[in-house]
Amino acid sequence: GNGGRGGADGVRIDLRAANGVAHVIDRVLVPPTVEAIARYGGFTALAGALAERGLADELEGEGPFTLFAPTDEAFGALAELPTEDALTTLLRYHLTSGLVPSSALGATPAPLPPLAADPYTVGGSAPQLSLVAREDGGTKRINGVPVRVADLTATNGLVHVVEAVLLPPSLLELASAAGASQLVAALASAAPLREGGSVASLLSEPSARLTFFVPSNEALAATFPSGLPADGEAVRDLLLYHLLASPTPGVVLSRALPTEPAELPTALGPTSPFLPETPARLDGQPVAVTDLVGINGVVHVLAGVLSPPTLRDLVVESDAFDILEAALLRASPLPGARPPPLVDTLEAPGDLTLLAPTDAAFEASGRDLATVRVTAPDVLRDVLLYHMRSGRLVAARIATGTEDSLSGLPLFLRRSADGASVNGGRAIEGGADITRTDVLASNGVLHVIDRVLLPPTVEAIARYAGLTTLSAAVASEGLVAELSGEGPFTWFAPTDEAFAGLAELPSGDALTSLLRYHVPRGLVPSSAVTGTSPLPTLARAPYEVASGAPPLSLVARLDGRTVLINGSGLVSADLRATNGLVHVVGAVLLPPSVREIAAAAGLRRLEEALTSAAPLESGGGLSESLADPGA
Numbered sequence: 001g002n003g004g005r006g007g008a009d010g011v012r013i014d015l016r017a018a019n020g021v022a023h024v025i026d027r028v029l030v031p032p033t034v035e036a037i038a039r040y041g042g043f044t045a046l047a048g049a050l051a052e053r054g055l056a057d058e059l060e061g062e063g064p065f066t067l068f069a070p071t072d073e074a075f076g077a078l079a080e081l082p083t084e085d086a087l088t089t090l091l092r093y094h095l096t097s098g099l100v101p102s103s104a105l106g107a108t109p110a111p112l113p114p115l116a117a118d119p120y121t122v123g124g125s126a127p128q129l130s131l132v133a134r135e136d137g138g139t140k141r142i143n144g145v146p147v148r149v150a151d152l153t154a155t156n157g158l159v160h161v162v163e164a165v166l167l168p169p170s171l172l173e174l175a176s177a178a179g180a181s182q183l184v185a186a187l188a189s190a191a192p193l194r195e196g197g198s199v200a201s202l203l204s205e206p207s208a209r210l211t212f213f214v215p216s217n218e219a220l221a222a223t224f225p226s227g228l229p230a231d232g233e234a235v236r237d238l239l240l241y242h243l244l245a246s247p248t249p250g251v252v253l254s255r256a257l258p259t260e261p262a263e264l265p266t267a268l269g270p271t272s273p274f275l276p277e278t279p280a281r282l283d284g285q286p287v288a289v290t291d292l293v294g295i296n297g298v299v300h301v302l303a304g305v306l307s308p309p310t311l312r313d314l315v316v317e318s319d320a321f322d323i324l325e326a327a328l329l330r331a332s333p334l335p336g337a338r339p340p341p342l343v344d345t346l347e348a349p350g351d352l353t354l355l356a357p358t359d360a361a362f363e364a365s366g367r368d369l370a371t372v373r374v375t376a377p378d379v380l381r382d383v384l385l386y387h388m389r390s391g392r393l394v395a396a397r398i399a400t401g402t403e404d405s406l407s408g409l410p411l412f413l414r415r416s417a418d419g420a421s422v423n424g425g426r427a428i429e430g431g432a433d434i435t436r437t438d439v440l441a442s443n444g445v446l447h448v449i450d451r452v453l454l455p456p457t458v459e460a461i462a463r464y465a466g467l468t469t470l471s472a473a474v475a476s477e478g479l480v481a482e483l484s485g486e487g488p489f490t491w492f493a494p495t496d497e498a499f500a501g502l503a504e505l506p507s508g509d510a511l512t513s514l515l516r517y518h519v520p521r522g523l524v525p526s527s528a529v530t531g532t533s534p535l536p537t538l539a540r541a542p543y544e545v546a547s548g549a550p551p552l553s554l555v556a557r558l559d560g561r562t563v564l565i566n567g568s569g570l571v572s573a574d575l576r577a578t579n580g581l582v583h584v585v586g587a588v589l590l591p592p593s594v595r596e597i598a599a600a601a602g603l604r605r606l607e608e609a610l611t612s613a614a615p616l617e618s619g620g621g622l623s624e625s626l627a628d629p630g631a
Helices: 034-040 044-052 072-076 084-092 171-177 181-189 199-204 217-223 232-241 311-316 319-330 342-347 359-364 369-374 377-385 458-464 468-476 496-500 508-516 594-600 604-612 622-626
Strands: 010-017 020-025 065-070 095-097 110-112 131-136 139-142 145-154 157-162 210-215 276-278 285-294 297-302 352-357 388-390 401-404 410-416 419-422 432-441 444-449 489-494 532-540 551-559 562-565 568-577 580-585
Touching (some): 034 145, 044 084, 131 171, 171 181, 171 285, 171 297, 181 232, 199 210, 199 232, 311 444, 319 342, 319 352, 319 359, 342 377, 352 432, 359 369, 410 458, 458 489, 458 568, 468 496, 508 532
Parallel strands (some): 065 157, 489 580
Antiparallel strands (some): 065 095, 110 131, 145 157, 285 297, 352 388, 401 410, 432 444, 551 562, 568 580
């Protein structure tokens, strides 16, 4: 009996006496240690493994120990029993130092530090893996496994019999063991990760190094009394906001949590802000249980739900955006909307992209707090709306091209190996570099910029769009002020490649006239070109009629669905400016001869007739005469 050493067989049994019964045995019984209980209780697989890995002598020591002893059936249910060091770690995972009576296992999950260390290091040392002890509906559980027999007392500790071998858990298994059943159920409804895979697979990945703040069932029920959102992406983002990014900061034990407000990057985005107040409160939510350590990270159980901040929160709660906040509070509300101020637009549900200038950006742009406080509210509104875009434009989707701002005016984005910029970057007046990306909010994304963006005039669009030859020519000919004036103007803006295709760029008055020839009077949206029509420009003909020198004309024509200007197509159309429109063209538009006007107007039969016409009596062809600049 009693599993061999320390046990005995019965020689005679049931010797009845007046005050009880006696059994005669053939050995003296030795009070058991925790190791002996494994042998005495018939836990042959456990006792054999302890002996094989040299742990039996250790468990005969002074202690005290608490041993969670799997039955032989539990070991038999394993697909494969580890060997060597892995088996030692598994056995040590069933042992804790100190006494853990069943009365200590309550409804609140409690981490028990076993004698097994984790396979990774935190702060230079390997943390101890956790067992999760909890009472659920009257049943004592360890890692969710029921305790079959509790409180077997040994000379050097306690033994609890459990119905399964306790395997070191992943974060997902820790959350389940901690009783967070609502959160575990939510994983099934969460949308896939943007990079592929699922939140559940991320939490189960052995090589991950993560910190997971797990809201309790009660916390989720209080926050979402009607159940979690039906939107799978919203559920995914909520879960990711409770998960610190890997590998940085990775595994953060409670002792390493900041003691003052600080930002920690969450898995929702590279720099989504998470604001620990103290190790006992995170984003205002009490921490119920800390430091449940698993094979791929640590779980802290919260008595509340962390809510990602709104864009308004990001601006108002940061010391870096005081001038931006003041501008938003002073700005007029959106047209047709009632007050409150524009800042509350940043709190509305939906998706918005905010390009946020810091206080230093305002000051570098010559607009300090005092200046903002005396700027007309309507002007502030128009400038601020130019910093916003409908929809969530994360850094990975920023590409070279144009995006419409909420003001309706275009933002010119550029992506390079050095990063991203807006409107040509900070080297261009009215442009900025993006210095920090993807500060994610519940209703959008914020990117930090180092200058204030200025809504563009038609002249500024040439600079913002990188039309460097055109911009330089306009500046050299003193046309910047004119094209920045009240307007309205329409500007057909040639690309740098178009200028490079010229045999020679004119200079002086000829260059001024050429530039003015690209500016017709009034607004000419591309939708207004429905047939063939002349567009009188700011350039004058080199001859006079009765009323003086007439304006030279561009010839606009719709060829199928293609708008042609003097026979050249538009590279991009209808770029709105504060004082007009810009159409980018792929050719420098040269003032045409009468012959070229006929070609630009698409008069093919007339062109054929000119080609076949007999020579003029005075010599030469009619076609050549119509192309003669001296005529």
